[in-house]
Each structure stands twice: as C-alpha cells, then as structure tokens.
Amino acid sequence: MKQFNNFLIQLREAIAEENIQLNVEMKEHTSFRVGGPVDVLVTPIDYNEIINTIKLCKDYKVPFYIIGNGSNLLVKDGGIRGVVIKLTKLDNITVDGTMITAQGGATIAKTSRVARDVSLTGLEFACGIPGSIGGALAMNAGAYDGEMSMVVKNSIVLDEQGNLLKLNKDELELEYRMSAILKNNYVVLEVTFDLKKGDYEKIKNRIDELMKRRREKQPLEYASAGSTFKRPVGHFAGKLIQDSGLKGKSVGDAEVSIKHSGFIINKGNAKAKDILDLIKIVQSTVKEKFNVDLNPEVRIIGEDKEEKN
CATH class of the missing domain: 3.30.465.10 (Uridine Diphospho-n-acetylenolpyruvylglucosamine Reductase; domain 3)
Structure with a gap:
C-alpha cells in the first residue's frame, strides 16, 4: 500500500490533477455499460502525459491498460487493479x-x-x-x-x-x-x-445509406460492444448463432439480440458475469452443433467479483 501511495504522489506531480480519478466505475467508460471499479483512471491530454504515466507504472510495477472509448471492451464485475489510461482527450x-x-x-x-x-x-x-x-x-x-x-x-x-x-x-x-x-x-x-x-x-449519400443499414440491422438501441465474436473462417458468427436456435437467449439482462444474433446486448441491468456466461453458452452450443469455435472479438479484462456467502 505504501508503494502504491508513493506511486500516486509521483503521478500527481507528473500529470495534471484533473486528469486523474480514483476508484472509477468502468461501466461509465464502456459501451457495454458493465464493469467494476478501476483503482486509477488517467485521461492524458498530450503524449508526454501518456509516456510519464506508463513510465511511473513500470517503475512502481503497477499494472496498466490502454483504452480508447471502451466500445470493444468488457470489464469484469470485480473491476481492474492498477491504472487505466483512457486516450479520448487525444482526439485532434x-x-x-x-x-x-x-x-x-x-x-x-x-x-x-x-x-x-x-x-x-x-x-x-x-x-x-x-x-x-x-x-x-x-x-x-x-x-x-x-x-x-x-x-x-x-x-x-x-x-x-x-x-x-x-x-x-x-x-x-x-x-x-x-x-x-x-x-x-x-x-x-x-x-x-x-x-x-x-x-x-x-460520399454523403454512401454514408447515409450505410448508417440506415446499420440502424435497421443492428441493435443500436441497446448497450453492446458491437459484434461479440470474430468471424470464423468460412462462416458468419451471427448465422451460426441464429441457426443454433440462440436468438433471444438470455442470462439475466444479457441477451443474444433478436435483431442481429452476432450481438450480445445489455438490456439494462446486465452484469459482466451475465455476458460472460452467455458467451460461454453460445460458444458451447455452436461447437456442439457445427463443430466451429467462436472466439470473442470483444476484449475482456479485469477481475471476477468475489461472491459473498
């Protein structure tokens, strides 16, 4: 704990105070809207602040993770020990x-x-x-x-x-x-x-057309991380999931989207564990029916939440 406190002192000397937050819920920083707290969230405003933060993390052996706007990220319910460096202020x-x-x-x-x-x-x-x-x-x-x-x-x-x-x-x-x-x-x-x-x-017409197609075919009205699985060679993940009878399958508030089976969505109050359990169900069912391995496209980080007796 003393070493971590020393790390924070050094971090505050290297990074502007307003760019450092402690004990931040990651569900506020991911498009899935799930995830427990991270010890330290740093939002650098220039390249030097990134470099300085990473150097301090290494010097003090504090784990760190780099994220953008959290749109392809699933953070577990126990949160993240260490530092998340979020780059969204570097948007020029x-x-x-x-x-x-x-x-x-x-x-x-x-x-x-x-x-x-x-x-x-x-x-x-x-x-x-x-x-x-x-x-x-x-x-x-x-x-x-x-x-x-x-x-x-x-x-x-x-x-x-x-x-x-x-x-x-x-x-x-x-x-x-x-x-x-x-x-x-x-x-x-x-x-x-x-x-x-x-x-x-x-160019405008093409963008308008693609946005219309996206709105019609993807469940943009719900929190998600986009396509949940990578495309297996020779197949489409969404079709395999649909043909496995999993459209609408849910665990808690996590659901295989009825609109597009390639998306797992958060219907409101899903936990990361619900999403992870549903991912496992989808993987095992597709493997059993089609002998195809589905690998998550979403990046999964963090710790499981300890269950209290």
Missing part, C-alpha cells in the same frame, strides 16, 4: 491535402465525417464504427467491404520501452482483427490516412 484531427491525421483517441466515425466534409473518399465504411482510431487500427476494424488496411498510410506508436516509432502500412502487419499493435503492445498515438478526392454528395 487534421487535414493536409488528401491526407487525414487523427490522434489515437479520436473516433473512427468522426474521422469518417471529417473526410466527408472535405470531400475525401475511402473512409465511408467507418461511418458507424464506434471505436477509437487506436482501437480501430489495432483490430484492423472493418465494415461494409472496407477496412483500415485499405486506407492507412502510417502510424506513430509508443513501444513498451517508451520509444516513439513511425510505422508504415506494411510494418503495421494489418490482418483480420490483428496487427503489430496487438502483437507488440504498442500504443497508437496517431494515424495518417491516404484518401482520394471525391464528390461530396456521393
């Missing part, structure tokens, strides 16, 4: 000709709208993806026949030793829901996109 987006550079905490959807407003085409697919730029790059996020690898030029990242690296598209090793970011625990500070000049009305 700039345009230079056909290049757009966005900081890691900006959302990919907002970046898509910025591209639209300056008549740049290529990011329309991302108009409804709720994740941050950093998370989208790490997962090589995609939708509607587009993905990050198709438009990324380069990225500035922070490695585990605190070094700034500039990686080109090949060095980012972008694959289906995988990248060098995840393999090497890099922190995405900014991403530059290489887009093309387009027609504003065509």
